[in-house]
Amino acid sequence: MTTLEHVELVGEGVDRVDGPQKVTGAARYPNDFGFPNLAHVALVRSTIAAGRISGLDTGAAESAPGVLAVITHENAPPLGRAPDTFLSAPPPPLQDDRILHYGQYLAMVVADTAEQATAAARRVRVDYEAAEPVTDMHDPRAELLTDPGGVDSTRGDPEAALASAEVRFEATYTTAPNANSPMGLFATVAAWDGDALTVHDATQWPGYVRTALAQVFAVPESGVRVLAPFVGGGFGAGLRAWPHVVLAALAARMVGRPVKLVLTRPEMFTGIGHRTSTEQRIRMGATRDGRLVALDHESTTTLQMEGNNIEACAAGTASAYACPNVSTRDRQVRLNVTWCNSMRAPGEAQGNFALESAMDELSCILGIDPLELRLRNYADRHPQLDLPWSSKALRECYEVGAERFGWSRRLPEPGSMRDGDWLVGYGLAGVSFFWYQAPCQAGATVRRDGTALVRSAVTDIGTGTYTVMAQLSAELLGLDLERVTFELGDSDLPPGAQAGGSGLTAGLGSAIHAACRNLVRAFLDTVRDDPTSPLAGCTVDEVSVGRGRIHRTGSPERGESYADILSAHGLAELTANGASTPADSQQLGLAPAGPFGARFVEVRVDPSLGLLRVARIVSVIDAGRILNEKTATSQIIGGTVGGIGMAMFEEVVTDAGTGRIANATLGDYLIPVNADVPEMEVIFVGRPDRFNPIGVKGVGEIGLVGIPAAIANGVYHATGRRIRSLPITIDQLL
Known part of the structure; x- marks a missing residue:
């Protein structure tokens, strides 16, 4: 039996609850969705890394078979900017003639079929006023940003400790840029109904994409719905509302039809960011018996020309070892490179x-x-x-x-x-x-048939969120796993945190813990004044759950099933919500x-x-x-x-x-x-x-x-x- 305060969550190796859908092909990814009268988008990308567009010839593309529109900065409407989070939002696409990186979107072709759009996109001619790109972090033209994330730290006197150390060591390390490039090509399907927008998107954060699209198109957020029940991998690439997502919604609005936009593999390399490259210098001072006395870590990472990407490579060194004198510094240099991303x-x-x-x-x-x-x-x-x-x-x-x-x-x-x-x-x-832990909300419902539905607007990018949260909910409600369904991937559900930063399980799990506790409390409130109920007058701290029942702790025979309580009071179901916020370290006295x-x-x-x-x-x-x-x-x-x-x-x-x-x-x-x-x-x-x-x-x-x-x-x-x-x-x- 499980009490609400002490849940034995030592996890069994339960198979993924969504496994059968995936192996049978029933799981639907963003690219699998469509609408009647669906149009398709192909993108035109820059072939230079810096400069301006001096001319655009779209005539041949516009006259190509099946083409509905060719949209460029010359005919695109003004767009708003998505809000920044801990990550900067890319600027809205097709708003001016500037070119900041190779592969930047310069135009899009909307056509009846994907093949027609792709063929027509090749007929768009772009003339450039090219500039010499800045592609090397040691280029003197590169803008240097110091302490961009506000995370630089110093304790003690590292320089003095280094100077007096019995043993000193110094070296420089470099890492190459890496591409997220998950197996599933990122895709967006967008459809408007007046000012209401429905989007299927390969995102790790449906709630943020909803907010971003509402601000970009100046429409009520309540009318935007983002769906991502399955995502074909992300590794951080799905944490932003990328320009192609905005372009899909823009194309749908301008042609008055639903559209689908699927990135090609090369576009995945230029359009959804990459792990930044680094150059890091480390200096160490130690005693001859191996005690660190000084540690200095300076990191320089690359950054795109606009926006931020906080990649604090040196910051973790401050807490890695028991050294009295430590300095960590993170710097960034702006280059004409594709977006640097988590x-x-x-x-x-x-x-x-x-x-x-x-x-x-x-x-x-x-x-x-x-x-x-x-x-x-x-x-x-x-x-x-x-x-x-x-x-x-x-x-x-x-x-x-x-x-x-x-x-x-x-x-x-x-x-x-x-x-x-x-x-x-x-x-x-x-x-x-x-x-890391982000604020999160969840809702929990128990129905008269004894089944439960737990929901939150998060995504499962392959990590097992469907399974683990169903397990957790079943444990907290005292139900068999097969009687619990966890629903996610819909921005209309209770607001959820992003699947990133290794913080989703703690944030979402804590919200589910609160929701299930509140749901048990709601059942107890229902029977509080019922003289026939063995749970009458009980508080949530006085009961345990198990086998689909609530009972007085220590007295399993003095309880009732969820189904019996609902039936006795003429209710089809009960629902409760829960929320979690990160704890305060100073309040708890813990790091x-x-x-x-x-x-x-x-x-x-x-x-x-x-x-x-x-x-x-x-x-x-x-x-x-x-x-x-x-x-x-x-x-x-x-x-x-x-x-x-x-x-x-x-x-x-x-x-x-x-x-x-x-x-x-x-x-x-x-x-x-x-x-x-x-x-x-x-x-x-x-x-x-x-x-x-x-x-x-x-x-x-x-x-x-x-x-x-x-x-x-x-x-x-x-x-x-x-x-x-x-x-x-x-x-x-x-």
Whole structure:
């Protein structure tokens, strides 16, 4: 039985409730929807990265078969600007003649069929007044922004501590830009009915797209409905209302017909953002016995010409280790590049590579085992806030991981371990991800037949939200899982948080916790004055739930089923809502903790061919209470594969002279395939977190963090070559 205050949510490995829909093809993604009399859109993109449009010839396109309209900045109406969130909204498209990056949308063709639109779009002629693009972060013309997110930090006196340190170390690390480019092409289907707009969109945040479209088109937000029951992947790319979404709605309004716009794969590379590239300098000072006395981390990341993208790569270093003198600084340079955007584990993915590589280098200088060095500098309290963590089991992650991986078998000398022609290397990285939780709302209903419907305007981008929230709701209401339906992906539902920042499970789960508690209270209110009810006069703190019933805690026989209460009082159903807001750390006297982990990697290097293979990975993760071990493990595995990609394969290659992305297809942009993915073991440790009522921390992004550093550290152990730039390529190993 379950009490409302103490819910045993140790998650069973329940299969995904939406799995049958996906494997049978019944799951409908944005591209699967349509309307009668549907028109189609094709986009015309810039072939320069900087300058202005000097002329547009749309005549040939306008006269092409099936064309309904060709829309450019010359005939598009004025549009409003979507509101900024923690991420900046891209400016509305087709509003002037400026060109800020290669692939920018300059026109769109609306036609009866997708083939007609595509053919006509090729007939649009654009003349340019080209300017020399700024594509290099070291270009003196590039605008430099200091502390753009307001997250720079200093404690102690790092410069003085560095100057007097017994051992000093300094190095610069670089990471390449990466493309989100999920499997599902982003698509938007838009239809107007007067000032009411219905949109099917590949978004991670239906509520924000609703607000953005309402402001862009100056229509009531209540009349805009955004639907995204299934999304074919996102990795952060779906957190903004991109220009193509606005263009689909604009096209539908201008031609008076519903329209569908599906991005091509090259347009996915130029139209939905990418992980920013970085250059990071780290300076460390330590005692000879391995105690950090100073740590200075400065990161410079790239940024598009307009808007912001807060990618604080150095900020996490401030709380990573127990060092008395620390400085972190984040800077950005504006370039003529496509939009820089959140991609799985933004900031931490790049910052951790630099920090954990530097810790490995320091361990070599000191002659201390890399694991031992991290343990000697373990932060038992939050170093910056000087508060106890809301939860932290990183020490346990190290200890369990070392045992399961066999770290003690590691010979310390680089190049000393072999398997035939292969050099063998062991690498590790300690990891964390920042704490984040957004406000969220949910609604819960129990019907007379004993089934429940729980709803919130969130999305499931493949993380298992449908399943985990159905499990949570079933536990909180005391129902069997098959009697609970969780509904999402509709902006008309109770306002939900974005599926991003590894904060959805905590925010949404806490809202569901409140909604279910309020629903049980509503049932108790219904029978409060009923002399025939064994629950009369009970408060929510005096009851437990289970088997579809509410009963007095400790007296299972003194209770009633939901169905009986509804039937006795002539009700078809009862509904209650719940909301969650992030807790106040000062009020609780705790430092909010995101997830932690330790990554142990074995690599193999063929020194004659420069081949690098990852042989096995052990990941030990502290993510608080795990609601579903199967889906959580899947998240860690998926993130780990992304980390392998970042470390060894992925790089958006931009031609310096033109700003053109040279590898904007999945045939040219390398990602890991099955043969690149090794044996993986995932272990969860830790206890429920104290910063939310269900005790969870996110697992969506921690799975990627640390893998690049652990691989690079393993490569050094195998070969003696220190790789400080990602991705690690054959030429670096020859």
